[in-house]
Amino acid sequence: MGAMSTGRRRFLGGLLAAGFMPMPTWADVGHPAFLSAAAKPDGSYVLCGIGADLSVRFALPLPARGHAAAAHPHRPEAVAFARRPGTFAVVIDCVTGQQKAVLDAPAGRHFYGHGAFSSDGSLLYTTENDYEAGRGRIGVWDAAQGYERISEWDSGGVGPHDIKRLPGRETLVVANGGIDTHPDSGRTKLNIPTMQPNLAYVENGHVIETAALRPDMHRNSIRHLAVGPGGEVAFGMQWQGDGPVDALVGLHQLGAPIRLMSGSTDDVRRMDGYIGSIAIAADGRTIAVTSPRGGVVQYFDAITGQLTDSGTLEDVCGVLALGDGFAVSTGFGALQYRGGGGAIRVQTDFAWDNHLVSV
Amino acid sequence: MRRTILALTVLMAPLGAFADTASATIKDIIDGHILPRFETLAAQSQLLAATAEQDCDPTSDALRTAYGAAFDAWVSASHLRIGPSEVNDRAFALAFWPDSRGTTPRTLGALLSEQDPIASSATDYAEVSIAARGFYALEFLLYDDALMAAGDATYHCQLIQTISADIAVTASDILAGWQDGYADTMLNPSEAGTYRSEEEVLQEMFKALTTGLEFTADTRLGRPLGTFDRPRPTRAEARRSGRSSRHVVLSLNALQDLALLLTGDDAALSETLTNRFDRALQQIESLGDPVFASVSEPKTRVKVEIIQTSIDAISADVSAQLGPKLGVTAGFNALDGD
Numbered sequence: 001m002g003a004m005s006t007g008r009r010r011f012l013g014g015l016l017a018a019g020f021m022p023m024p025t026w027a028d029v030g031h032p033a034f035l036s037a038a039a040k041p042d043g044s045y046v047l048c049g050i051g052a053d054l055s056v057r058f059a060l061p062l063p064a065r066g067h068a069a070a071a072h073p074h075r076p077e078a079v080a081f082a083r084r085p086g087t088f089a090v091v092i093d094c095v096t097g098q099q100k101a102v103l104d105a106p107a108g109r110h111f112y113g114h115g116a117f118s119s120d121g122s123l124l125y126t127t128e129n130d131y132e133a134g135r136g137r138i139g140v141w142d143a144a145q146g147y148e149r150i151s152e153w154d155s156g157g158v159g160p161h162d163i164k165r166l167p168g169r170e171t172l173v174v175a176n177g178g179i180d181t182h183p184d185s186g187r188t189k190l191n192i193p194t195m196q197p198n199l200a201y202v203e204n205g206h207v208i209e210t211a212a213l214r215p216d217m218h219r220n221s222i223r224h225l226a227v228g229p230g231g232e233v234a235f236g237m238q239w240q241g242d243g244p245v246d247a248l249v250g251l252h253q254l255g256a257p258i259r260l261m262s263g264s265t266d267d268v269r270r271m272d273g274y275i276g277s278i279a280i281a282a283d284g285r286t287i288a289v290t291s292p293r294g295g296v297v298q299y300f301d302a303i304t305g306q307l308t309d310s311g312t313l314e315d316v317c318g319v320l321a322l323g324d325g326f327a328v329s330t331g332f333g334a335l336q337y338r339g340g341g342g343a344i345r346v347q348t349d350f351a352w353d354n355h356l357v358s359v
Numbered sequence: 360m361r362r363t364i365l366a367l368t369v370l371m372a373p374l375g376a377f378a379d380t381a382s383a384t385i386k387d388i389i390d391g392h393i394l395p396r397f398e399t400l401a402a403q404s405q406l407l408a409a410t411a412e413q414d415c416d417p418t419s420d421a422l423r424t425a426y427g428a429a430f431d432a433w434v435s436a437s438h439l440r441i442g443p444s445e446v447n448d449r450a451f452a453l454a455f456w457p458d459s460r461g462t463t464p465r466t467l468g469a470l471l472s473e474q475d476p477i478a479s480s481a482t483d484y485a486e487v488s489i490a491a492r493g494f495y496a497l498e499f500l501l502y503d504d505a506l507m508a509a510g511d512a513t514y515h516c517q518l519i520q521t522i523s524a525d526i527a528v529t530a531s532d533i534l535a536g537w538q539d540g541y542a543d544t545m546l547n548p549s550e551a552g553t554y555r556s557e558e559e560v561l562q563e564m565f566k567a568l569t570t571g572l573e574f575t576a577d578t579r580l581g582r583p584l585g586t587f588d589r590p591r592p593t594r595a596e597a598r599r600s601g602r603s604s605r606h607v608v609l610s611l612n613a614l615q616d617l618a619l620l621l622t623g624d625d626a627a628l629s630e631t632l633t634n635r636f637d638r639a640l641q642q643i644e645s646l647g648d649p650v651f652a653s654v655s656e657p658k659t660r661v662k663v664e665i666i667q668t669s670i671d672a673i674s675a676d677v678s679a680q681l682g683p684k685l686g687v688t689a690g691f692n693a694l695d696g697d
Contacts (some may be wrong), residue, residue: 184457192448193448315690329691331691
C-alpha cells in the first residue's frame, strides 16, 4: 500500500475529530473467502485466510493445533479453537496478526473446537463440555467487550460439536454428538452403548426443538453442520456401531422430521463410517461431504436425497460452498475448487486441518 | 492433552510381495492370536463362575485367584474389539472402564442397599446398567474397602456369583461368535462380506493394534498420570486389586504378539518393534510400582512418563513403518477423529 494521500489523511482526521473511526474490514486483509487452520512443514500451526482463487492471503501463527475457526461477520477477526479437549481459543486480529483476546474455558469446561457468532457479531457462542456432569453447554461471550464470558446455556444434549446460526435469525443449531468424554481419560468414549445424539435448536438460552435419529441409529454421532439459505440443516455423522451403517448424512428443518441422504451400500461404505466435514451449496440444492478416512468427497441432491457424484482425494476433509461450487482441502496440502465456472487446483506445503470456514 | 506426533507424509503403499502372504498372516493371527485368547477367556471365566459358586467370600484366595486369572485373560484380549466382542456390547459388559463418574460403585451400592432381585440370575442381570457388570464391577465387590462388606452378606454373595456367571456367559458368547462364523468371515473376505479383501482384514487387525497401544498409553498410564500439577494415582486401572501395572504388561505382551504377526517376514521391522516393546516392558519392570502410586512424586513420576513415551514410540513406528505395508494411510485428518 502506498503512502496515504494528504486528502485521505485529512478525511481520516475529520472522522477522528467527529468521533468516527473507520473500522478495518475483511477487505483490509485481502478479501479472504474462507479461513482454515493448518500445520506448516516445520510443525508449527497457523490460521490462514484463503481467497476465492485459492491463494493464501495470510498465515497467522497459532499456539497449538487448531480445529475449526469462527469468522467475525464484520471485523477482520477470527476465533481459532484448539482441538478437543482444548481449554483455550484465541481471537486473532487478521490485520495485525496479533492476538486480541484469549478465551479460557471456565473451570470444569473444555471446548469442542467450534463456535458461531450472532448475526451482528456482538456475541460468540462456543460448544463446551461440562465434563463432571457429562452435559453439553454453550458458552456465551461478549465479542463487543473483549470477549468476556457472560453466560452459559444447556446445549440440549451430550458432546456438542459443531454449532451454526440459522440465516436471518438468532437461532443456533447444535450437533450434540452424544459421546461422553472426560479429559481424565483422554479421548476415550465413555458411553457408546447408551449414546443419544441429536440436533438441538437453541434460542436465547432455550432449547426450542430437538431432532433425533431413529433408535437403531443411536450410535451415529451427529458431528458437523452446514446451513442452507432456507434454514435447512445438513449434518454429517460418524458411526460408532459395529457393522455397516445405512447413512452418514442427513437433512433437517425446524418442525420437520429428519431425512437421511442415501447412496448404495458401496457408496456409504467408502466413507468408512466417518464424515469429517459437510457443506451445502448457496442455493441449498447440493450437499457435499468429505471422509478423510475413505479419501472420498460425495455429493447429494438435497431434494431427492440421492447421491449424485463422488470423487477420491487423499486425506480430504475441509469442504465449503464457494460461488456456485465447492472448495475442498486435504492434509497433504491440496486446495481444490470445482464449480460451474471451472476448476482450480493449488498445491501448498501446508497440512490443512479439518474445516474450511466461510468469511 | 498429549498426542502422538505422526508423520504427515506416509503415503498409500502398493501391496507388493506382502499380498502373497496376506492370507497366511490372517490365518496365523486368527489361529495363533485371536482364538486362543478368547478360548482362554471363556475357560477362565467358566472357572471363575464355578469358583464363585463354591466360595463367595471376597477375601477367599481361591476366588481372588480365579478372578485374577480370568481378568488376565480379558486384558490379554481387550485390544481385539472386533466383531463378536462388539455384538450386544459384550466387551463393555466385561469391561466398563474408564468410569470417569463413578457409575460402577454407585450402581453396585444401590443394588446392595436395595437388595435388587435382578441379581438372582445371570440372565436377568444382563439387563442391569452395563457399569455394574464385568470385571471392574467385580473388583469393587472383592477389593473395595466399602463395597466388599456392603449390604446383606447373602445378597453380596449372590451378587458376586451372578456377576461371575454373567462374565462367563458373555465370554462364552464371544468365543462362540468367533468359532461359529467370524473367523471364517475374516479368513474368507468377499465382495458381499464384511471384509471385501485381505487388505481390509489386515487393516482391521492393524487398527486393533494401534488403538490398543493408544489405550494403554493414554488411558492405562494417562489416567493416573493426570497432569504434573494434579497427578491422579487413584484413577489407576484396577488399583484396588493391585493390577494396574500388570495390565500394562499384559496388554503390551499381547500387542507385541499381534505386531510381530502383522510384520510377517520383515526381519528388520520385527527387530525394531521387538526392541521397542522390550524396552517399555523393561522400564515397567524396573519401576516396580504395581499401582503407579509413584506418579505423585516428581522424581518417580518421570519414570511413568518415560514408559508412556516408550509406548508412543512404538505407536509411531507402527504407524510409520507397519501401516504403509498394510496399505494404511496416516493422513493428518484421517487420524484426527473429530
